[in-house]
Amino acid sequence: MSIEDDAVEVRAQGWRTLAALHGLIDTQLERALQSSVELSVVEFTVLDALSRQDGWHMRMQQLARAAALSSSATTRLVTRLEDRGLLTRILCADDRRGIYTELTPAGRSLFDTARPIADETLERVLAEAE
Numbered sequence: 001m002s003i004e005d006d007a008v009e010v011r012a013q014g015w016r017t018l019a020a021l022h023g024l025i026d027t028q029l030e031r032a033l034q035s036s037v038e039l040s041v042v043e044f045t046v047l048d049a050l051s052r053q054d055g056w057h058m059r060m061q062q063l064a065r066a067a068a069l070s071s072s073a074t075t076r077l078v079t080r081l082e083d084r085g086l087l088t089r090i091l092c093a094d095d096r097r098g099i100y101t102e103l104t105p106a107g108r109s110l111f112d113t114a115r116p117i118a119d120e121t122l123e124r125v126l127a128e129a130e
Contacts, residue, residue: 021129024125024129025122025125025126026041028121028124028125029041029044029118029121029122029125032117032118032120032121033114033117033118033121036113036114036117037110037113037114037117039110039114042067042069042077043077043080043081044111044114044118045066045067046063046066046067046077046078046081046087047081047086047103047107047110047111047114048111048115048118049063049066049067050063050087050101050102050103050107050111051103051108051111051115055102056102056103056108057090057100057101057102057103058100058101059092059098059099059100059101060074060075060078060099060100060101063078063101078101081107084106085104085106085107086103086104086106086107086110087101087102087103087104087107088101088102088104089101089102090102
């Protein structure tokens, strides 16, 4: 085996390790969030992204990028969260074509409850992975 082949194998092993860890984290987070606050990981990701923005709102396309979703998947997700009273959509004041998605007080409250659960789960899973 050449040095180049060794480098390829090292990168491949790193990728496999990262993929396995990601899968483990995703599974454990999903389980913890669903059982305690009835949120999926992607729903939590949306609430998290909105919570870190000034004014607690983002344009839909920004939210799609933050959640790594397509525009149509983001629209469906926002609709589900809006139906649960966690988000609302508002027209952009400067550009009437733009739509913002904003956390409602109920969304903020649920996120505040979910955040420590996610943090504790991440801490536990990463400690177990060492």
